[in-house]
Amino acid sequence: MAHEPIELADALSTFDQLWSPRILTQVNDYDVRIAKVAGEHVWHAHDDTDEFFLVLDGELTIALREPSGERSVVLPKGAVFVVPRGTEHKPSSKDGASLLLFEPTGTLSVGDRHDEVPGHVDATTGHALGDR
Template sequence: MTTHKVNIAEKLAAFTEQWAPHRIARVNDYEVKAAKLQGEFVWHSHEDTDELFLVVAGTLTIRLRDGDVVLGPGEMYVVPRGTEHCPAADEEAHILLFEPSGTTNTGTAGGTRTREPVDA
């Protein structure tokens, strides 16, 4: 990836597939990924890293075993490493994820929803 200005809205407009992370930037050993989400993901955790969710549009619920966190546009939440969580959105939400390079989107759960990020 080259160093240049990134328009988040343009990056999100460039794809329609949901639950498929698109890498839009790198920061040291971290990746910034854009994604569109609707419905419920899988319960999973990331044993070695925190995961930051930033909502760009829509509403995202981060389901946790001890209570939900509901996020709207401009709000973010960091899921601590090892914390089981399940992202969900009743209507399509657009988000950014910040996590170390190589982090699997389904964490410890694996399965058919596992996707490698693609460059956007």
């Protein structure tokens, strides 16, 4: 990976695929990923890691299944939210959103408990920025 500044708007303009993150750079053992999303993703959980979301544009809703029951959080542009490890969640965006994510390298975007990758996901661990 190049050690040069990366403009987020420029990076986001290089792809159109939804729910298929691009890896901007790495920090220690973590990928810094960007993604475009619209519609619904899948219910999933990450057994061994939290998941960090920053909404760069648009609005994201994350449905959560917690011991106390189901709830949803709505994240407008500029909002940050962390889904705790092991928590089932389902991100969605009615009108579309752009996200920045921090995840351990190799983390699957469909979680650890999925047998089948949905057709709307073309890479479960992200593409290198610039890959189409």
